[in-house]
Amino acid sequence: xxxEGRALLRLMAIQGAWSYxxxxxxxxxxxxxxxxxxxEQAEPARHREATARSAEFFNCHPYLAGLALGASVRAEQxxxxxxxxxxxxxxxxxPLGALGDxxxxxxxxxxxxxxxxxxxALGGGGGVLVAVVLGYNLVRVLVTRWALRTGLASGVQVGRxxxxxWLPRAAAKVAVPAGLTAxxxxxxxxxxxxxxxxxxxxxxAGASAGVAWLLLRFGGGRMTSLRVGxxxxxxxxxxxxxxx
Amino acid sequence: xxxxxxxxLVVLLLWGTLVGIDLVSVxxxxxxxxxxxATVAGWLLGDLHTGIRVGALLELFxxxxxxxxxxxxxxxxxxSVGAVLLAVGLDRPxxxxxxxxxxxxxxxxxxxxxxxxxxxxARDVHRTEDELNAGSVAAIRRLxxxxxxxxxxxxxxxxxxxxxxxTVGIARIGEAASLPAALTxxxxxxxxxxxxxxxxxxxxxxxxxxxxxxxxxxxLALVLGGVA
Numbered sequence: 272x273x274x275e276g277r278a279l280l281r282l283m284a285i286q287g288a289w290s291y292x293x294x295x296x297x298x299x300x301x302x303x304x305x306x307x308x309x310x311e312q313a314e315p316a317r318h319r320e321a322t323a324r325s326a327e328f329f330n331c332h333p334y335l336a337g338l339a340l341g342a343s344v345r346a347e348q349x350x351x352x353x354x355x356x357x358x359x360x361x362x363x364x365x366p367l368g369a370l371g372d373x374x375x376x377x378x379x380x381x382x383x384x385x386x387x388x389x390x391x392a393l394g395g396g397g398g399v400l401v402a403v404v405l406g407y408n409l410v411r412v413l414v415t416r417w418a419l420r421t422g423l424a425s426g427v428q429v430g431r432x433x434x435x436x437w438l439p440r441a442a443a444k445v446a447v448p449a450g451l452t453a454x455x456x457x458x459x460x461x462x463x464x465x466x467x468x469x470x471x472x473x474x475x476a477g478a479s480a481g482v483a484w485l486l487l488r489f490g491g492g493r494m495t496s497l498r499v500g501x502x503x504x505x506x507x508x509x510x511x512x513x514x515x
Numbered sequence: 516x517x518x519x520x521x522x523x524l525v526v527l528l529l530w531g532t533l534v535g536i537d538l539v540s541v542x543x544x545x546x547x548x549x550x551x552x553a554t555v556a557g558w559l560l561g562d563l564h565t566g567i568r569v570g571a572l573l574e575l576f577x578x579x580x581x582x583x584x585x586x587x588x589x590x591x592x593x594x595s596v597g598a599v600l601l602a603v604g605l606d607r608p609x610x611x612x613x614x615x616x617x618x619x620x621x622x623x624x625x626x627x628x629x630x631x632x633x634x635x636x637a638r639d640v641h642r643t644e645d646e647l648n649a650g651s652v653a654a655i656r657r658l659x660x661x662x663x664x665x666x667x668x669x670x671x672x673x674x675x676x677x678x679x680x681x682t683v684g685i686a687r688i689g690e691a692a693s694l695p696a697a698l699t700x701x702x703x704x705x706x707x708x709x710x711x712x713x714x715x716x717x718x719x720x721x722x723x724x725x726x727x728x729x730x731x732x733x734x735l736a737l738v739l740g741g742v743a
Contacts, residue, residue, distance in 0.1 A: 284541035288662030290636035297640065301659040304652050319650030326647055326655050333543060372583050377717045380545070381578060387550055388571055389734075393742065397563055400554055408544045446723045453578065453714035454730020455737075457707055460571055462738040464703045472700040479704025480711075487579075487712045496579040496709030497589050497619055503701045504616045511695040 272423055274305030281305070282340070282415050285333045293328045299340055300326025306344045306423075321347040324356055331364050332371020334414050335438075339363040341422020342429035351427060359427055366433070370442050378445030383407055385449075385456035392456070392463035479503060518685065519560060519600060526559055527596055528674050534592035535670020538582070539629065540663050547592035549573035549618070556599040566599045569614050572699075573598065575706030576619065579713035587626055593670060594621035597677025604685035609694025615702050617681060625673045632669050636662050 285298035303325035311318040324343070331339060339360055346356045383403050390399040425432040433439070461480075465472050483499050490499075519527070531552075538547035545551055550570040557566010577591045595618055602614025639661055640647070646654035688694070718727045 283543075284659070284663060286543070287540045287666070288636050288640075288659045289539055289633060290640050290662075291633050292637035292640040297636075297655060297658045297662065300647075300655040304655065322650035322652055322655070323648055368583075372581070376581055376583060380548075381713070381717065383545070384548055384550060384574055384578065388574060391567060391571060393737075397554055397558065397567065400551055404545050404551060408542070411542075411544060446718060447726045450714060450718040450723050450727030451730040453710065453717075454727045454732075455734040456730075457575070457710050457714070458731065458734035458738050460575060460710075461703055461707050464568060464572055465700060468700060469696065472696075475697055476700040476704040476707070479701045480707040481704075483705040483708035484711065487708055495589075496576050496705065496712060497623055500576060500619045500702055500705045500709070501616075501623070503705050504612075504619070504698060507695055507697050507701050511697070 272306065274308050275419065275423070277305035278302050278340070279337075279416055279419055282333075282337050282419060283412075285336050293326065294330035295333065295336060296326050296329045299329050299336060302336075302340055303344055306340075307347065310348060317347075317350075320353060324353060324360075327357070327360070329360055329364065331367035332375065334375055334411060335367045335371045335418050337415055337418030337420075338367060338422040338429055338433060341419045341424070342426055343422075345423050345426035349426060355427070359429075363429070366430075370433075370438050373442040374438065374445055378441070378449050379407070379410070381449050382445070382452050385452035388456040388460045389452070392459035518604065518682075523559060524678055524682075527556060527600065527678060528671065530555060530559060531593040531596040531674025531677065532667060532671040534596065535590070535625075535673055536663070536666050538590055538592055539632075540666040547590075549577050549591040549595040552592045553595035553599045553618075556596045557603065560599065560603045562603045565603050565611065565614075568611050569599045569602050569618065570595060572611065572615050572702060572706050573618050573622075575703075575710040576622075579709040581713075581716075587630060589622035590625035590629060590673070591618070591622045593674040593677050594618045594625055596674060597621050597681045600678055600681035601684050604681065605688060605694065607694065609696055609698060612698030612702055613684070613688070613694055614681075616698065617677075617684060619702075621673075621677050621680070624676075628669050628673055632662075632666055635665055 281302040285295050285302060288297035289295060300322065307318060307321055310321060329339065343356050343360055346359060387399055387403050421432050422429055461476060465476055486494050486499050487496060534546050534552045537544060553570030553573060554566045557563045573591055573595050580588050582588050598614040598618030601617050602610045605613055639658055643654050643658060714727055718724045
């Protein structure tokens with residue numbers, strides 16, 4: 272479709288104007304513009320309406336936004352009623368957000384970072400990280416392109432296309448390797464970071480891990496890992512400064 | 516004590532800015548992960564080893580964070596760049612712990628600037644409401660570029676602050692003071708708890724939790740077997 276390449280490029284920056292007001296709505300409108308070009312010449316009034324709709328409130332996982340974008344552009348070109356297109360966008364928000372978060376933020380990213388940590392601890396160098404970044408970005412581009420094309424091909428039937436695609440299966444399966452790789456990486460990374468440290472460092476790290484775990488588990492929502500880390504650091508600095 | 520040249524600081528500023536906009540705006544391609552951001556910073560400073568170690572420790576903390584939607588989360592990217600500068604600059608045992616401590620502090624503060632960015636973008640949208648409702652492509656384009664520019668400026672500011680604090684830290688701590696030896700092991704411990712906490716939350720219950728346990732057992736076996 273005309274403008275598909277430019278839309279794909281713009282989808283890479285879909286969160287560029289992320290706001291509490293419209294979330295990724297402006298990015299959706301920005302990405303839709305090249306695809307709505309034909310409508311501008313054929314039906315200027317309809318184009319203005321479609322453009323306004325494309326930038327309305329929308330939120331989902333950024334890598335999967337192309338599904339909603341492609342589907343709504345196709346619906347606009349087929350003359351589907353505006354209210355139905357708005358309902359389609361609203362219906363896609365939650366599932367595309369949940370699927371994307373599961374597959375990427377809670378799945379692929381932790382898997383790759385855990386594998387990187389484990390590989391480094393086992394003697395791999397910076398080359399591992401170059402390969403991981405290149406591989407991840409290739410996946411990111413391919414997924415974004417697949418999402419846009421699937422949306423454009425499916426129109427208002429995009430929900431059916433998503434449910435019969437690889438996406439729900441991946442979301443269901445990704446947690447197992449995510450857990451396995453995280454479990455593998457944590458002790459390896461800790462041992463690597465503590466290697467060649469004086470006696471007692473491992474014991475101190477173990478005790479810190481135990482207390483921090485209890486604080487994170489039972490300390491309530493405000494007790495984040497970052498705050499616990501800062502608390503421990505302050506205690507150690509004070510102890511070093513004032514201990515007899 | 517090692518001090519970085521102005522040229523290297525400028526390159527670090529550019530890298531930190533790129534890492535900062537990668538988190539949310541563009542391209543979201545893993546550059547903002549502390550392990551990546553810190554390793555590249557270490558390489559730029561001529562000390563890849565320290566960069567990877569600082570990055571690995573901060574990555575354990577970052578594994579506890581799920582950067583979804585409108586939630587508030589720390590920003591580890593530019594913070595990692597400042598952390599590595601401090602660790603490399605101090606160049607002695609305990610430097611990594613000091614760098615990571617600075618990194619944690621900066622990540623917390625940088626998280627607040629993301630909220631400022633979102634509110635600033637929202638105000639911009641408010642002002643352009645009529646044009647948006649009229650279907651103005653120009654207004655959408657203007658808002659999008661303004662958002663990206665704002666994030667660029669924010670990321671550059673956060674990175675500049677991180678580099679400034681690291682430089683001041685190197686000068687203030689100087690050659691004289693010894694660094695607390697307990698800092699790094701304690702932070703490794705908290706990092707382990709953080710990563711485990713994130714992994715347990717992601718795994719949920721049942722079979723998934725079992726696989727996390729299998730991974731942990733395998734990792735521990737490798738450590739105890741002397742492989743790692």
